[in-house]
Amino acid sequence: MRSLMSFEFIPATQDDRAYLLSLRKLTMLEHLENSGQFLSDAEHESRLDDAYACSHLIIFNSETIGT
Incomplete structure (x- = not known):
């Protein structure tokens, strides 16, 4: 069975x-x-914010596995 x-x-x-x-x-x-x-935490956050609206989560079998 698959x-x-x-x-x-x-x-x-x-x-x-x-x-x-x-x-x-x-x-x-x-x-x-x-x-x-x-990078400081603030610099990491700033980079995370760059194009945040384009960010997506990858969900595999109901578990978040990445972006």
Whole structure:
């Protein structure tokens, strides 16, 4: 029997901001610092805000897995 995989792409809301900021730091911090960019929390938030209206969450089988 094949299992069904369900993907959704939903627009991010302000309620998703903490998740997206955490995800950004988790995935970008090492790369930024390796390139000599040591950003403050405010700078990370500013970058997160850039085109925030275009941000979407990736939902896989009812679980948020990324952006």
